[in-house]
Amino acid sequence: SLTNFNRGFYMSTSSILFSRAEQVIPGGVNSPVRAFKGVGGTPVFIEKAQGAYIFDTDGKKYIDYVGSWGPMILGHNHPAILEAVLKTAHKGLSFGAPTPLEIELAELVCSLIPSIEMVRMVSSGTEATMSAIRLARGYTKRDKIIKFEGCYHGHADTLLVKAGSGALTLGQPDSPGVPADFAKHTLTCSYNNLDSVARTFEQYPQDIACIIVEPVAGNMNCIPPQPGFLQGLRRLCDQYGALLIIDEVMTGFRVALGGAQSYYGVTPDLTCLGKVIGGGMPVGAFGGKKEIMHYIAPTGPVYQAGTLSGNPIAMAAGLACLNELKKAGNQERLARLTEKLVLGLNELARKHKVPFCVNYVGGMFGLFFTDKTEVKSYQDVMACDTEKFKRFFHYMLEQGVYLAPSAFEAGFMSLAHSEEDIERSLAAADKAFAAL
Numbered sequence: 001s002l003t004n005f006n007r008g009f010y011m012s013t014s015s016i017l018f019s020r021a022e023q024v025i026p027g028g029v030n031s032p033v034r035a036f037k038g039v040g041g042t043p044v045f046i047e048k049a050q051g052a053y054i055f056d057t058d059g060k061k062y063i064d065y066v067g068s069w070g071p072m073i074l075g076h077n078h079p080a081i082l083e084a085v086l087k088t089a090h091k092g093l094s095f096g097a098p099t100p101l102e103i104e105l106a107e108l109v110c111s112l113i114p115s116i117e118m119v120r121m122v123s124s125g126t127e128a129t130m131s132a133i134r135l136a137r138g139y140t141k142r143d144k145i146i147k148f149e150g151c152y153h154g155h156a157d158t159l160l161v162k163a164g165s166g167a168l169t170l171g172q173p174d175s176p177g178v179p180a181d182f183a184k185h186t187l188t189c190s191y192n193n194l195d196s197v198a199r200t201f202e203q204y205p206q207d208i209a210c211i212i213v214e215p216v217a218g219n220m221n222c223i224p225p226q227p228g229f230l231q232g233l234r235r236l237c238d239q240y241g242a243l244l245i246i247d248e249v250m251t252g253f254r255v256a257l258g259g260a261q262s263y264y265g266v267t268p269d270l271t272c273l274g275k276v277i278g279g280g281m282p283v284g285a286f287g288g289k290k291e292i293m294h295y296i297a298p299t300g301p302v303y304q305a306g307t308l309s310g311n312p313i314a315m316a317a318g319l320a321c322l323n324e325l326k327k328a329g330n331q332e333r334l335a336r337l338t339e340k341l342v343l344g345l346n347e348l349a350r351k352h353k354v355p356f357c358v359n360y361v362g363g364m365f366g367l368f369f370t371d372k373t374e375v376k377s378y379q380d381v382m383a384c385d386t387e388k389f390k391r392f393f394h395y396m397l398e399q400g401v402y403l404a405p406s407a408f409e410a411g412f413m414s415l416a417h418s419e420e421d422i423e424r425s426l427a428a429a430d431k432a433f434a435a436l
């Protein structure tokens with residue numbers, strides 16, 4: 001059994017658990033960015049969560065701005081999701097055969113995001129992007145793809161080239177184990193730089209199957225698209241016969257109910273979804289034009305499958321989440337809470353003369369310790385003061401505010417956050433900025 005006291009001095013149960021975890025789990029975690037490598041110290045182990053709060057294994061309560069990296073948009077343990085999961089679980093956990101719940105969620109997704117005429121469920125964002133890329137390649141009969149420096153689309157081989165998120169934090173944008181022969185088909189352009197994309201198309205006019213893009217980059221902190229950037233990508237894809245894949249794994253149902261594509265008014269050929277679509281259960285999805293979606297098995301030749309795809313519990317959770325989220329006023333409230341937090345932080349940074357700026361769209365935000373007044377590119381993010389971020393992160397953590405443990409991750413608001421939670425977070429930030 002665990003004890004807080006080890007040879008007479010206090011140790012948090014988290015640090016004891018972490019030592020134990022490191023013996024049997026690589027780095028003590030099942031996904032790299034959880035390891036706190038980007039901020040130092042040991043990760044906080046979580047016992048339970050409720051609404052806007054998570055509680056660690058010592059019972060300490062934190063206001064949570066990670067939200068399981070995006071899915072918990074309604075807050076933790078939302079009664080509608082919990083009830084749907086429990087009710088569905090009583091009927092059996094998995095059948096490997098179709099269920100009505102899959103149709104219901106697919107219909108709801110198609111109605112919320114009109115560019116999606118048909119959708120295939122998978123179990124993670126990685127599977128969604130990997131499968132969408134395969135489909136785009138199969139459909140266009142071309143091999144090359146364009147992605148953007150600093151964007152992360154999961155850890156499929158093709159996409160782990162100059163990836164953001166954990167790969168960026170760990171300083172290994174190109175992972176060993178990805179054959180150079182695979183990576184050579186991935187062309188990398190600069191985010192918010194249409195010229196770099198146009199030049200790449202000029203170089204390979206007949207070879208590019210698709211562009212995949214985060215419509216708001218959320219894996220190199222948070223960088224919204226510059227006006228005209230997404231529309232420009234659409235135009236170039238049309239000009240060269242390539243498909244536009246918008247990766248809304250993070251932005252879907254969060255930037256707007258119809259995703260970032262509805263917010264910015266751009267229509268992709270394919271969309272990838274994850275996170276919010278499962279309400280906390282493992283769900284991803286990819287969908288788009290019927291003609292393209294018919295190209296996957298069993299109607300078409302491009303193979304794609306999954307033992308647990310469309311899992312009934314996961315579908316029930318996703319349905320409950322989206323049905324709750326689409327209630328009137330929710331997106332506006334989410335955006336208002338986000339704005340209150342980030343504008344408050346901005347003001348406090350100015351008060352304490354800390355060079356700082358923020359980006360935010362809908363329910364996601366980014367905090368930057370920088371002299372710049374605007375952060376618009378990967379280079380701008382790289383120029384930020386990560387040491388200051390680390391210290392800020394730990395001051396906030398100490399005061400019970402849980403931010404993403406990396407300077408390269410976006411922050412997430414939930415509908416369970418109250419005005420008072422934001423005010424308490426700002427009071428903590430006042431002290432943190434003062435101490436920097």
Ligand code: PLP
Binds near residue numbers: 069124155219247
């Ligand atoms: N695409 C984007 C934009 C993401 O942010 C992520 C994960 O953070 C993924 C894809 C991969 O999703 P998953 O971690 O569910 O495999």
